[in-house]
Amino acid sequence: MARDVQITFDCADPAAVAAFWAEALGYRLQDPPAGFDSWDQALTAMGVPAERRNDASALVDPEGAGPRLFFQRVPEHKQVKNRVHLDVRAAPGLVGDERMAALEAESERLVSHGATRLQRHEPAPPLGAGHIVMADPEGNEFCLD
Incomplete structure (x- = not known):
């Protein structure tokens, strides 16, 4: 059985890295949950404090063909060459x-x-x-x- 794939990036600034990859690949920011006009509105409703609102970001292929890209904040910086790229x-x-x-x-x-x-x-x-x-x-x- 084929499986969906998500590609995850560890990074210091999820919003900025997501914006770069959206530009590079022609992807778009994933829509906020149903019932919300923006991510800021959704995160406020979820009780996420302002300092945690850039902990993650996600992009999707507007045509629905490519994998979802997920960007998560991690404390450490990249140290060596990627093993997967x-x-x-x-x-x-x-x-x-x-x-x-x-x-x-x-x-x-x-x-x-x-x-x-x-x-x-x-x-x-x-x-x-x-x-x-x-x-x-x-x-x-x-x-x-």
């Missing part, structure tokens, strides 16, 4: 110079939203199509593929 498919179907130009354009766009460019890997046929390694605003690595 996301590949953001920014150049599907493209090859060679056209592919790398599309990846470069997406890299520049995401840097303007707080990402850091880490490394470019040139195409190495037949198996290596080329990609760019990036990090989100809190240092979580991902690839533009």
Whole structure:
């Protein structure tokens, strides 16, 4: 039986990291519970104090196809390279110079939203199509593929 998957990010600032990934992936903030016009309204009704309102955030694919992304505040900062990372498919179907130009354009766009460019890997046929390694605003690595 296939299962739904949620991808969880540990971070210091869930709202900011969620905003970055919403921009990177075209996702949107998950709607507040039924009966509430905003998350602030829902959290007030739940008795969540102001200083705890950025403890978590969640994004959903507006088309309902991709996994839910959940961002949770943790006290420790990232220490080492991720063992699992996301590949953001920014150049599907493209090859060679056209592919790398599309990846470069997406890299520049995401840097303007707080990402850091880490490394470019040139195409190495037949198996290596080329990609760019990036990090989100809190240092979580991902690839533009």
